[in-house]
Amino acid sequence: MADLQHTHELTYEGDRVVKRYQESKPGAAEREWRALTLLAEHAPGLAPEPVAFEGGAVTMSRIPGVPLRGLFARARHVAAMAEALAELHAAVPPAVLRGVPVRPWQQEAIADWIKKRCAAWQPREPLADRAVKEGQRWLESWSPGGQGLREAFGAGDGNLANFLWDGSRVRIVDFEDSGRSDVAFEVAELAEHVSMWVDGEVEIARRFELSPQEERRTRECRKAHALVWFFLLSHEHPRNPPGTFQRQVERVLTTLGA
Template sequence: MADLRHTHELAFAGDVVIKRYMDSKPGAAEREWRALNLLAEYAPGLAPEPIGYEDGVVTMSRIDGVPLRGLFARTVHVAPLVEALTELHTAVPPTVLRTVPQRPWQLDAIADWVRRRGAGWRPREPLADRAVKEGLRWLESWSPGEQGVTPVFGAGDGNLANFLWDGVRVRIVDYEDSGRSDLAFELAELAEHVSMWVDGEVEVAHRFELSPPEERRLRECRKVHALVWLFLLSHEHPRNPPGTFRRQVERVLATLGA
């Protein structure tokens, strides 16, 4: 789930990046360091190279590229983005992946977060109130189970700003919420992240060949993530265009009806 707090500080020294984590996010530095080492071994070139780790500070190589969010990603970027995600998800061998801790903010945790936010919702305007009401009603009737769960290594953050385009390929940064996950959940988080549609729709989830159970799980997980963003965007942020919350309300209602 998106973490809108300030969780780290970045410093640059030539071709080196120094990432200092705050105490407010326990385990983040360890997750980042683990991910960089795994990817250096199993998917070299996809992520920054690990250089050093000590006392919550991760030092890594600086990689070239422009954030896809700043590019207003379009068709030319989608295939390389899918290739990068496929490499990320499948690089870590299954025997190794089983030893990797589960990433934070898995399905049960974000569902509970949505319920708490929904319980504290104060009426504001009819369409938004309807989205909250219908979302909570659906959530209470939903039982996800284990159908369609395909283990993958997940970065844990669907923000387009974490995908860097160098003119040829896409590479991925920011692994503070990374860990063992499942494919449908990761694709749902990516597809519903505000950065994927606020500047122009970037649809990547349908570029993956999924089994029918994975497709069903993807649709259900997208509903949960859409509800997360309903609450996260309930207070307009200057980073997003005016009317973003209203658009999210409409997305939630459309997603619940899918």
């Protein structure tokens, strides 16, 4: 949910990066530091190395690579991204993961956020209004995923810019919204992120081996994340091409009808 907000400042100091968080993002620095520390122990090389944590600033190593957003993502890039995510999801041992707080903006928080945005929606144009009404109707029946879901360590931000390609593998940055999650929820969040389709469709969900229960939960969670982006994009943002919101309206209607 932080994608359209300025939450931190980056300073580059040689082979190190200092990430200083705004006070408006409480807990973000702690989550970033926890993630880097866990991954340094359980998945070395996948993310920056933690160096220092002081106040609201996290110092980490600077890793090489080109962000996948802005790069024409070919099959090898997407495959490497899925491989990195699978490693991330499974990196933290279950006994350790149970002690990790649930990531921000999990199902309950998202459902509440969408309900409030639906209630505050002002009539705009027929297709967008229809998307809101159908979203409200679907939300009333949205329930937890049930049994058979794999817990996972989630990065919490599916922005394509957070995946760096170094020519042979993908590494991951930005863990301010990280925490305990489940594979299906993380795949859905990633698949519906605006960066995954606004510059050209990047199909990632099929890259993961999901159980029937996880496939069902992924489909449902994609509806929720599509609605989140509907509201986030309801005011055109200069980062995205003109017409992005209208494309999102159509995406929501298609997803809800799936």
